[in-house]
Amino acid sequence: MVPDTIFSSLNPSLYGWQQSPQDLSLWQRRALSNECMWFPRPKDLHELFICTSIALNSPIPRPTLDPAAAQAWQILRFQVPELALTAHAACSKDDAGAGDPAVYMQYQTPQSQVEVDAWIDRTSHFEFGQGMQAFKDLRAKILLKKYKHDSDKTFLFLRAQNQNNSNDLVDNVQIMLYADHQVVDGTGIKILLGKYLSLLASALSKPAEKLQVGIKWHESYKNLSPPWIQHMNEDQVTSGPEYEELVAHIRDIILEKLKTNPGLPLSPTTKPATTQETHFITLSPAQTSTILQAVKRVLGPSSNITHLCHAAIVLALLRASPPAVQPSETQTIYSPCWLNGRRYLNPTPSCPSPTTNYIPICLSFAPLIFTNIDELVLTSTATKCDTQEKLLKVCRMSTEQYTNIRERTSMLPECVNLFEDIGRMMLLENSNMQSRQSMTEPSSQKNHKSQDSSQTAEPFFLSDGLTEQYISHAYPSSPSQTRPILTVQTVQFAAHAEQNLYIPPSPLSPALLSKISKISI
Secondary structure, three states: OOOHHHHOOOOHHHHOOEEOOOOOOEEEEEOOOHHHHHOOOOHHHHEEEEEEEEEEEEEEEHHHHHHHHHHHHHHHHHHOHHHHOEEEEEEEEOOOOOEEEEEEEEEEOOOOHHHHHHHHHHHEEEEEEOOOOOHHHHHHHHHHHOHHHOOOOEEEEEEEEEOOOOOOEEEEEEEEEEEEOOOOOHHHHHHHHHHHHHHHHHHHOOOHHHOOOOOOHHHHHHHOOOOHHHOEOOOOOOOOHHHHHHHHHHHHHHHOHHHHOOOEEEOOOOOOOOOOOOOOOOOOHHHHHHHHHHHHHHHOOOOOHHHHHHHHHHHHHHHHOOOOOOOOOOOOEEEEEEEEOHHHEOOEOOEOOHHHHOOOOOEEEEEEEEOOHHHOOOOOOOOHHHHHHHHHHHHHHHHHHHHHHHHOOOOOHHHHHHHHHHHHHHHHHHHHHHHHHHHOOOHHHHHHHHHHHOOEEOOOOOOOOOOOOOOOOEEOOOOOOOOOOEEEEEEEEEEOOOOOEOOOOOOOOHHHHOOOOOOOO
C-alpha cells in the first residue's frame, strides 16, 4: 500500500546537486520521480537503443574517421556528464533512527585525462566492414562488448562501411547508442544522438593534428543538468487542494485502474527467448504524408497519426482480448501514456532550450480513457467497412483524450511522490526477497512458474516517432553551411521489452501499426 506521504507538498530544494564533504570529486543528488522506479528493476530492463545510418558527403580514410569519432565521444562526455552517472541506494534515517531506503544519483569528477581515456575505451567500439548490419546484430555486439563493464550507463558503437572494394575509404557509417533508462528517457537519448552527430561533423571538418584539445575535466561537474523539478514553469502545482486531487487521481489510475485492462496474449514458447526481438516498419515521406492528410481530412485538423496509432492499439487489444459478454465494471480501458515533460520547463543558463536540450529523464503520466469498450470490439468476421467505422470512432476518442492532456497546465509534479514511494517499496521488496531466498524454492523454479503464469502483457507507445527536432537531416545543421559533411538516412529507436507479444491476424493495415511499440510494463 502506498502511504499518504504522496500528498506531501514538494520541496524542489531537496533535489539539488551537492558536493560530498568526504570526497570533493563526488557530486550527488536525490533521485527524482521516475529515476526511483528504475533503480530496483533488473538491469536488462533498463536498456534503450537508438541507431542511425549516415552517409558521408565525401569518402574519407578510416584513419581519419576513428580519431574523430573518439574525439566527439570525449567532448560529449564533458558536455553531458550524465553519460557517466551512477546510482546507489542508502538508508535515510530520521531522528528516531528509523528510515527507508533512498536512491541517489552520483557523478565522480575525472581526475585526469588517463581516467577519461579508460572510460572511452570501456564505453565505445569502432569496427570496419562491408554492408549494413541489422539492428539486432548491432545491439548484440553492444551487449557483448559492455558485458564486463555493465555498471557504465552508456555505450557507443560505430561501424564504418568501406566504399565499394576499397580497404580503407569509408562512405557510410552506422552508429548505435546504448543508454540506461536510469539516466535518460526516449527523448533524452535522441537528444544525445543529435549532439554526438553534431560533434562528429565538427571533428571531421578539422585536420587530424587539431583534434586534440585540452579539457578541464575537474570542472565537468559544472555541466550537470539541474533536476527538472528546480526549473518547472509557474503553472506546475506542487501543493494545495488541486495538487492533492491530481495526485489521488493518478494514484487510483496506476494502482487500481490499470489492473483491470485486458492484455495481449503472449506468444507461446517452450523456453524463454534468449534475444530481444524488435521489428521496424518504415514509412516513406510520401506514405506518411498520405496517411496524415487522410487523418485530417476524415477526422479533422486536430487529429494526427499518433492518435490513429493509439486507436489501432486499442482495437488490436480488444480483438485479442474482448471484454466479457455480461456488462461489468471493467468496460473501460485506461491506456497508459508516458509524456515528455520538457515543455513544462523554464529555460536556464545551462539549458536555454529545455524542449530540445534537456537530457535526463523528464516524464509524466496520464491515461487515455476509452469507455464503452464493448461497442468497439471487432469480431472475427468484421469487414473492411466495420474496421474503418470502429477505427474512426476510437480515433475520435483518442484525439479527445490527447487534447484534454495537452490543455492541462500542470503535468509534472503530481507523479513525483507516488513514483518515489513505489520505488522505495520495490527496494524493500527486493531486500525482503533476498533475505527469504534461502527459505524458498530455487530461482530457476520461480522463474519458470512466473513465465507459465504470465499470459498477457499491456502495450503502450514507446515513442511518437518524431525525431526532427532532436536529430537534424544533415550536419553541420547551420543554415550558413552550404555543403553538409554527413547526412542522416535512418533513425531507429527501441527499448527492452519484458515479454514477446503476439497480436492475432487483423484487418488493420500494418502501416497503421508502424509506430506501435509492444512493451510490457
